[in-house]
Amino acid sequence: MGHDWGLDYVRWAKGLFLFGFGLIALGVMLAGIGPLVFETLPEWTDTLAVDMIAAGIGIDFVAVFGFGIALPLTE
Incomplete structure (x- = not known):
């Protein structure tokens, strides 16, 4: 039986990806x-x-x- 934590996986994936990309960009600069x-x-x-x-x-x-991949599949 799956768990419904009520997370918006798309929003979390996009937000974390942009945060990580920002860290990479700042580090390179x-x-x-x-x-x-x-x-x-x-x-x-x-x-x-x-x-x-x-x-x-x-x-x-x-x-x-x-x-983006694992958590949506486990729900």
Whole structure:
């Protein structure tokens, strides 16, 4: 018997995907354009940019496969 949690899977999938894409875009801009604009940046900004990109990719996978495919099938 399926569970009805009342979640709008389409809205959650789109919202999480856009959030993950935004993290990726900000990470790429910070890594690529940041040094050109601000000349010198602390080294932790490179780590932050890589972490933002990695988190964005992970969130996008969860959004698409979790909320877009798996959860609607289990209901």
